[in-house]
Amino acid sequence: MKLVIAVVKPFKLDAVKEALKVLGIQGLTVTEVQGFGRQRGHTEVYRGAEYEVEFVPKVRLEIVIDDERMPEVLDTVVAAANTGKIGDGKVWVVPVEEVVRVRTGERGSDAL
Amino acid sequence: MKLVIAVVKPFKLDAVKEALKVLGIQGLTVTEVQGFGRQRGHTEVYRGAEYEVEFVPKVRLEIVIDDERMPEVLDTVVAAANTGKIGDGKVWVVPVEEVVRVRTGERGSDAL
Amino acid sequence: MKLVIAVVKPFKLDAVKEALKVLGIQGLTVTEVQGFGRQRGHTEVYRGAEYEVEFVPKVRLEIVIDDERMPEVLDTVVAAANTGKIGDGKVWVVPVEEVVRVRTGERGSDAL
Amino acid sequence: MYIPYPHWLNPGDNTWQIVAATLVGLMSLPGIAVLYGGLVQKKWAVNTMLMAFSGFSLVLIVWVLWAFNLSFGVPYHTGIGGDHSFFNNMIGHFHPAVSHFAEQNQEVLPEGTLIPFHYNQATFMYFQVVFAAITPLLFLGSVLGRMKFKAWCLFVPLWITCVYSVNAFLIWGGGFLAQKGAVDYSGGYVIHLAAGVTGFVAAWVVGPRLARDRRHGVPNNLLMVSVGAGILWLGWNGFNGGDPFYAGADATSAVLNTNLATAAALLTWMFMDMFFSRQKKATFLGAINGMIVGLVTITPGAGFVNGYGAILEGLIASAIVWVAWNYLSKVRPFSKVDDALGVVYTHGIAGLCGCLLVGFFADPGMIEYIGLGKAAPGFSVVGLFYSGSWHQVWEQFLAAAWVIVFTAIASFILLWIVKLLIGLREPDENLEIGDLAVHDEEAYPEETFAERVGSSVAGSSEAIGT
Amino acid sequence: MYIPYPHWLNPGDNTWQIVAATLVGLMSLPGIAVLYGGLVQKKWAVNTMLMAFSGFSLVLIVWVLWAFNLSFGVPYHTGIGGDHSFFNNMIGHFHPAVSHFAEQNQEVLPEGTLIPFHYNQATFMYFQVVFAAITPLLFLGSVLGRMKFKAWCLFVPLWITCVYSVNAFLIWGGGFLAQKGAVDYSGGYVIHLAAGVTGFVAAWVVGPRLARDRRHGVPNNLLMVSVGAGILWLGWNGFNGGDPFYAGADATSAVLNTNLATAAALLTWMFMDMFFSRQKKATFLGAINGMIVGLVTITPGAGFVNGYGAILEGLIASAIVWVAWNYLSKVRPFSKVDDALGVVYTHGIAGLCGCLLVGFFADPGMIEYIGLGKAAPGFSVVGLFYSGSWHQVWEQFLAAAWVIVFTAIASFILLWIVKLLIGLREPDENLEIGDLAVHDEEAYPEETFAERVGSSVAGSSEAIGT
Amino acid sequence: MYIPYPHWLNPGDNTWQIVAATLVGLMSLPGIAVLYGGLVQKKWAVNTMLMAFSGFSLVLIVWVLWAFNLSFGVPYHTGIGGDHSFFNNMIGHFHPAVSHFAEQNQEVLPEGTLIPFHYNQATFMYFQVVFAAITPLLFLGSVLGRMKFKAWCLFVPLWITCVYSVNAFLIWGGGFLAQKGAVDYSGGYVIHLAAGVTGFVAAWVVGPRLARDRRHGVPNNLLMVSVGAGILWLGWNGFNGGDPFYAGADATSAVLNTNLATAAALLTWMFMDMFFSRQKKATFLGAINGMIVGLVTITPGAGFVNGYGAILEGLIASAIVWVAWNYLSKVRPFSKVDDALGVVYTHGIAGLCGCLLVGFFADPGMIEYIGLGKAAPGFSVVGLFYSGSWHQVWEQFLAAAWVIVFTAIASFILLWIVKLLIGLREPDENLEIGDLAVHDEEAYPEETFAERVGSSVAGSSEAIGT
Numbered sequence A, B, C: 001m002k003l004v005i006a007v008v009k010p011f012k013l014d015a016v017k018e019a020l021k022v023l024g025i026q027g028l029t030v031t032e033v034q035g036f037g038r039q040r041g042h043t044e045v046y047r048g049a050e051y052e053v054e055f056v057p058k059v060r061l062e063i064v065i066d067d068e069r070m071p072e073v074l075d076t077v078v079a080a081a082n083t084g085k086i087g088d089g090k091v092w093v094v095p096v097e098e099v100v101r102v103r104t105g106e107r108g109s110d111a112l
Numbered sequence D, E, F: 001m002y003i004p005y006p007h008w009l010n011p012g013d014n015t016w017q018i019v020a021a022t023l024v025g026l027m028s029l030p031g032i033a034v035l036y037g038g039l040v041q042k043k044w045a046v047n048t049m050l051m052a053f054s055g056f057s058l059v060l061i062v063w064v065l066w067a068f069n070l071s072f073g074v075p076y077h078t079g080i081g082g083d084h085s086f087f088n089n090m091i092g093h094f095h096p097a098v099s100h101f102a103e104q105n106q107e108v109l110p111e112g113t114l115i116p117f118h119y120n121q122a123t124f125m126y127f128q129v130v131f132a133a134i135t136p137l138l139f140l141g142s143v144l145g146r147m148k149f150k151a152w153c154l155f156v157p158l159w160i161t162c163v164y165s166v167n168a169f170l171i172w173g174g175g176f177l178a179q180k181g182a183v184d185y186s187g188g189y190v191i192h193l194a195a196g197v198t199g200f201v202a203a204w205v206v207g208p209r210l211a212r213d214r215r216h217g218v219p220n221n222l223l224m225v226s227v228g229a230g231i232l233w234l235g236w237n238g239f240n241g242g243d244p245f246y247a248g249a250d251a252t253s254a255v256l257n258t259n260l261a262t263a264a265a266l267l268t269w270m271f272m273d274m275f276f277s278r279q280k281k282a283t284f285l286g287a288i289n290g291m292i293v294g295l296v297t298i299t300p301g302a303g304f305v306n307g308y309g310a311i312l313e314g315l316i317a318s319a320i321v322w323v324a325w326n327y328l329s330k331v332r333p334f335s336k337v338d339d340a341l342g343v344v345y346t347h348g349i350a351g352l353c354g355c356l357l358v359g360f361f362a363d364p365g366m367i368e369y370i371g372l373g374k375a376a377p378g379f380s381v382v383g384l385f386y387s388g389s390w391h392q393v394w395e396q397f398l399a400a401a402w403v404i405v406f407t408a409i410a411s412f413i414l415l416w417i418v419k420l421l422i423g424l425r426e427p428d429e430n431l432e433i434g435d436l437a438v439h440d441e442e443a444y445p446e447e448t449f450a451e452r453v454g455s456s457v458a459g460s461s462e463a464i465g466t
C-alpha cells in the first residue's frame, strides 16, 4: 500500500476531498500546517514593529491507499488542488508496509 | 526501523501512551488532526446558517521503533485505542532508513 | 527521493530554516506538534487542581529531497537544531517514491 | 466666595445624563467593536474593530464642529413655504459648538422645552453624540468583510451630516415630524430604523463578500460576543433611561421596561429556536439576536409603555423578526443582498416594529413630565389600546415611511459619491487575505512563525534551552 | 407648567440607585457569563453563557409578574399563629407589579421604612431584580457541564419563586428574621449563602460531570476570566454601595470597605498560594478566588464595619476559605460532590463567614441612617468587639442556620420535581461532545473545516488564489 | 426621626464622585489588565494580569493605612526653612484613615478648598485611590516579561509611598508646586508623566526581555486589546470628569473635551500610519496608541481648555508622539532600553505634552468654580494664547522638570533597594518558559494533553465513544 501526502492551499480542501469521494476513497487525515517555499510569506506590523512571516498556511492530507489506486489518486489530487498560481503545493508518495483498522483489527486492504 | 503512524480518538491518547510506556517505548510525537472517514461529522448552526463539518478531531501519533518491535507496538496501539465504535481510527507502518538523535548525533537504534 | 522528518525545539525553527536555505533547499512543511520523550513535561495548576502535562511543544519539519542530498541535509538539520540539552529532538528519513508539484504537474526532482 | 455650579444646574440630573451617556459610549466601545469583532470571520476581526473605533472618532469631531447644530440648533429657514413648512423645519443651522460658551452655558433648545434643562450644553452634546456615533457602527455590521477602509472613513462623516442630522432634527430637534406628533423615545427611527435601512442599501451597493467567505464565514469567538452583548444590554439602561433628560420616575421606568422587553425577546427567540427551528435546539447566538431585537424594539417607547406593554412588545417583535430572519431572508431582495450580520432584521425591522407598536401600547398613565395646573397630569402618549384611536399609529407610520424612503435614497446617493471618488470595495486579492492584507495585523497573532525584522537584541544575551 | 419629577423624588438618589443597579446587572452580563465561560472547559463555554443569559432573562420576567411582591410586598397572612408568628411573616402577597402605578409611584415598603424612599417603585424593583437575577447565575457554577438546558429553564423560575422570595422576605422584606434582628447589608444570606447551598445540593442531585471531563477539564481562557473578574469587582461597588438606598455617606463607605476587604482577601489567597501551596507559586486563578471571597464576605456587613473591620474580614475569610478549598474538599461529602467551580466555598462558606463576622466587627460608629432627636445618633449595628455581647453573633447564626436548612431542603425538593418532570441531566452522548451536541455551536468556531449548507453565492464570483 | 445624609452631603455630587471613581477602577480592572494581557506575548499574559490585580490590591491597602494622608493629609513640617519652604510643603502626615470618622465625616483638605466638599472622606479617599492604583499598572507595561513577581509586590508599595505620595502632595495636596501655580487637572504629572518616567527607568534597571522574546514577541489577542481600550476610553470620562469634585458644568465639559482630544489623536495617529508609515496602512494597534495619547494629553487640562483646544491638543500630541515612537525610539537611550509596551511614549511624552500644552491652550472662559462677588467670574486658568504671557507655560515646565527628575532618581533608588533585597529579574530558565514556569498556569490552557493528577472520578462511570 501507499501513503499519499498532499500539501495544498487550505481553500482547496473541499475540492480535493470531493474529488477523492468521487474516486470512492473512504477516508483521509488532514493537518493544518505552515509551508515554506517559492510563494513568499508576508509582513505583519504590531505597534510599529515589523515581523516577517516566511510561512504560508497550508493543509496537509494523508491518504493511505492500495498500490494500484496510486496513479489515479495522485492525478485527482493534483487536478483538484491546482490553481496554476505559485504555492499550489506538493504531493508525494511513501510506501506503507501495513495498515490496521483499530475498530476491527482488520489488516491490509480490508482496513481501508 | 519503522515509523508507526496511528490516528486515534483524542480521549484515547492517554491510554495509548501509557500502554506504550509499559512496552518501554521512549518517545513519540503527537499531532492534532482532523479525520474524514466512515464516522460522520456534524452540523454547526450560527445565527440560523447551517455549516456542515465532515471532519472529526483525532490525534495522530508517530512512533519510530526498531523493526523487531513493530508487531507488539502495532498490537498494543490497536488494543489501547479500541472502543469498538466507528471512528476508532487507523494505524499504518512506514519504513525508516535512518534516525538521528539531535542532541548526541547518535544514529540508528541508539537514537531511540 | 527521501522525506526527512525533523522534530525539533520550536525556537530552533529559524536556525534550521536558515541553514537549509544556505543548502539551497527550496521548500519545507512545518507542523506544530507535541512531543513525548526523555525531556519531562510540566505541571499546571488551575484553581488548586494539578494537571500533569507529559508533552512538550515541538515543531515538525518535513523536507522532501533528492537521495544524494540526504546526508548533508541530515547533518545540517542536526547541527542547526542542537543545543546539547535533553529534548533536542529526532530526525528520521523515509523513502519517497514520487513527488509532484501541483502547479505544474512536474514530477520527481523537477518538482522540488 | 465660590459655588460649584449655577442655580439652574442640578448635580443629580447632570450626573445621570453624563453617566447615561458614558454607558451608551461603552455600547460602542468596546460593545459593538467586540460584538461584531467576535461575530465576524476571524480574517476580518481587526478591520471590523478599527472601523468601529475610527467611525466613533469621526462622528465625535464632525458632531461638535457642525452636526450638533444641524440636528439640534436653530432651524435653518430655506424660505420654501411658510414658517411651519417642511422645508423650513427639516434641519438646523450650520455652526460649531466648541467654545467655552457652547460647553458651559445652560442647554436650551431653540423651539423651547417643556422644562428648562438642568445642565450645560456640553452634557447634552455629549449625550447626543454617543447616539450619533453608535449609528454608523450599527450599520457597519452590514458591510463587513469587503468595504474599503478609506471609503468607510469618508462615508461616515457624510452620512452623519446629510442623513442623521436631518432625521434627528425632524424628529428630535423640534422639526416637522415632531410637530406632526410622531414620537421616538430614544432612537427607534433616528438610529435603528435608519441604521437598518442604510446597512441594507450599503450592503447592496458595496456588493457581497467573497463567495468563499460566505461559504466558510463562521464567527470566531463566542465569548467575545458575550462580552459585547452583555455591555450592550446593560449599557442600554443609559440609552433609554437618559432620554427624559431628567433623573425622574419615567427614566427609571424606561430602564425597567427596557430590561423586560429584552428578556421577553431573548426568551421568545430562544424558545422559537427550541421548538420551531430545524435543529430544535436553543442557540446562544439566536438568544443574542433576540436580545438585540428586544433592546431595539423598546427603544422608541421605553418610557411611554408600561411593564405589560414592554413585555408584549418584546415578545411580538422577537417573533416577527425571528420569522423574517428565517423566511423573509429567502425571498428577494433579501436573498440577493449580502447583509453580513443581518442588521436590516435586528435593527431595521425590529426598529420599525417598535416605532409602530408604540402607537398601540403607549399608556397615557406613563407620565414623562409632570404637568401642574391645566397641564396636569402631564406629558404622555396615548396608544390605540387606551384611546381606541388610530391617530398615533398613523403618525408613527408616516414618520417611519419618511425615514425609510429618505434614508434609503440619501444613503444610496452618498454611497455612489464615495464610489466615484475612491471606490467602495477592497480589491479581491485583499478580500482573499483579509486583515493581514488591509492592516498588516491579525486578530490572534501566532509567534512561532513570525520573526522581528532588524530587531536590536542589544543588552541581552540570547538564552538557550527549554 | 411642567416639572421633571414629584417632590418626593431626589434625582441624586434616584441616579445612584439606578446606576448601582446597572453595575450589578453588568456583574451578571457579561461578568458572570464570561467569568464562568472562561473558567469552564472549552466544550461547555457556550452552554454556560446561554444558561447565564437565559437565567437572567427568566428572573426578570418572573420578578415583575409575581416574585417582587412575594419578596417585598404586603405580608401574606397564613393565619397560623399571631401577627408576629413566623408563618404570618415569611412571604409577601402574590401580585404583579407592571402597571404604570407600580412603576411610577413612590416606592413604599409595607412594614414602613426609616425614611420614605426618594424614588419610584421601578427604581427599587430594578435594583432588587438584578440581585435576584445574579443568584441563579452564581450557583450555575456548580452544575456546569452536565445539567440539561430545559431543566435549567424550569428550575430557575421555580427557585426564585419558592426559595429566593422566602429568604428575601424574611430578611429584607421585613419578615420574621428581620424582626428578630439579623442583618444582611446586601446579600450575604439571601444571595451568597443561598447560592452556595443550592449549588452544592444541585451538583449532588444532578450528579457529576463525565469522569473524562473532570480529568481533562482545564479552563479555556484566562483573559476572559480577567474580563469577568474585573467587572465583578468594580460592579460590586453598586452591589454594596446601593444598599443604603440613598447616596449618603454610608453608601460610599460601603464601597470603600468592599474594595478594602477584596484587596485583603485577594492578597491573602495569593500569599497563601506562594507560601503554603505545594508549588509555592502565586496563581492568577487563586488570586481571583481570593477576590471573590473578599467581595462575598464583606457583602453582609459592608456599611456596618469600618475600614479596619473590612480589611480583617477579608483577611480572615480568605484564609478560612483557602484552607477549606484545599483540605475540606478532600473529605466527605465535599469530596463526593462535583461542585464544578467550587461555589460552595467561594460563595457558601465565604458568605457564611461574612454573615457571622458582622456579629463581631460591626462598628456602632458606622451610621447607616442619621437619627435626629432621640433617634440620634442613628441606625447602626453593634458587634461583639464593640458591645462585648454575643447577641448579634447569635442572631446572625440563627439566620444562617435557617437559610442553610431551608434552602437545602427546598432546593432538593424543587430539583426532584424538575427531575421527575423532564430530567436533570443531558444524556451521556451529549456530555461527551458538549456545546456542539446541545446547541450546535462551539465557543471558537474553526472555519477551515466548516462548509455552509446550500449557501447562495449569488452576486459574487468566486475569487481564486492566495 | 431619621435622615439619609447630613446637610453638607449632596447626593448628586456624591453619586457622581463615586461613579466616576468606579469608572476609573474599571480602567484598571479589567481595563489595563486585559489591554496589556492582550498586547503582551502569549507566554506572559497570565503574569501580566496577575501583576495588575495584585498591584491594584496592594495600593488599596497601602493607601488607607498611610499613603492617603501622606498625599492629602496635614502637611508634615520637616522644619527645614520657613512655613512656605519646599521641605515644609512636600508631604503629608503619616496617619491611617480607616476609622468610622475617617470614612463618614465630611472630607476636608488641610489647606482648605474653594468650596467645602459635598461628601464624606470615604468618597474622596476611594476616588483618589483608584488614581493611585492605576499608576503602577501603567508602568507595568514597561517591565512585562522579565520582572520577578515578588519584586513587583515589593516595589509597588514602596513606590506609592515614596514617589506617588510626594508628587501628589506637591501638586494636588496643596504642596509647594501647587502654591507656585502649576496646574494638573487630573493627573498629567502625578500619574502619566510619573508612570512614563518610572517605567523607563525600571525597564532599564530590570534589564531587557530575552532576545528571543523580543524577536518573536507579537501580541496574542487583539480583541482583548479592544475590550481594554474601549473601557479605558469611556472610563476616562470618570478620570477627567471627576476632578472638579462636583457634578457641575466644568465636569461634563471636561468629559466632552476628553472625548474630542481622544478622537482627534486616534485619527491623527491612524492617518499618519496611512500616509507616512512604510506600509502606508492604517493599523488597529496604531489607532489604539493614538487613542491613549489623546486620553493622556488632555488629562492635565481637560476642564481648563475649550473644545477647540481639546481637538488641537489631541492632534498636536498625537503627531509628536507618533514621530517619537517611530524615530526617537531609534536613538539612545531609547534604543537601548527595552520598554516593552512603550509607556515612556504613550504616557511619558504624551503626559509631558499635555502638561505643557495647558500653558498654551487654557481658556480663562472655562470656569471650574464659579466666583461670586469679587471672586467673579471664578476659578480658571489662562494660557499663552489668551494672556499672551508665558507665565503658565513656565510654571508647567518647572513642575514637569521636578516630576521627571525626582521620579527618575527616587524610582532608581527604590529599584536598587528591591534588587539588593530580593532581586528584580526572573531567572533565565523561567524567562524561557513564561507563565507556566512562574505561575503554573497558561493563558489559553489546552486540555488534550493535560491530565488531572490523582483525580477522583467518584460517582461517575467513565463514558466511552464519540
Ligand SMILES: Nc1ncnc2c1ncn2[C@@H]1O[C@H](COP(=O)(O)OP(=O)(O)O)[C@@H](O)[C@H]1O
Pocket: A007, A034, A035, A036, A037, A038, A039, A056, A058, A085, A086, A087, A088, A089, A090, C026, C027, C028, C029, C030, C062, C063, C064, C065, C101, C102, C103, C112
Ligand atoms: N521540498 C519540500 N518538502 C516538503 N514540502 C515542500 C517542499 N517544497 C515545497 N513544499 C510545500 O509545498 C508548498 C508550496 O510550494 P511552493 O514552492 O511555495 O510553490 P510551488 O509548489 O507552486 O512551487 C510549500 O508551502 C510547502 O508547504
Ligand SMILES: Nc1ncnc2c1ncn2[C@@H]1O[C@H](COP(=O)(O)OP(=O)(O)O)[C@@H](O)[C@H]1O
Pocket: A026, A027, A028, A029, A030, A062, A063, A064, A065, A101, A102, A103, A112, B007, B034, B035, B036, B037, B038, B039, B056, B058, B085, B086, B087, B088, B089, B090
Ligand atoms: N485511507 C485513509 N488514509 C488516512 N487516514 C484514514 C484513512 N481512512 C481513515 N482514516 C483516518 O481514520 C479515522 C477513522 O476512520 P473511520 O472510517 O471514520 O472509522 P473506522 O476506521 O472505524 O472505519 C478517520 O477519521 C481518518 O482520520
Ligand SMILES: Nc1ncnc2c1ncn2[C@@H]1O[C@H](COP(=O)(O)OP(=O)(O)O)[C@@H](O)[C@H]1O
Pocket: B026, B027, B028, B029, B030, B062, B063, B064, B065, B101, B102, B103, B112, C007, C034, C035, C036, C037, C038, C039, C056, C058, C085, C086, C087, C088, C089, C090
Ligand atoms: N521514538 C520516537 N518516535 C517519534 N518521535 C520521537 C521518538 N523519540 C523522541 N521523539 C521526539 O523527539 C523529542 C525529543 O526526544 P527526547 O527523548 O525528549 O530528547 P532527546 O531526543 O534529546 O533524547 C520528543 O519530544 C518527541 O517529539
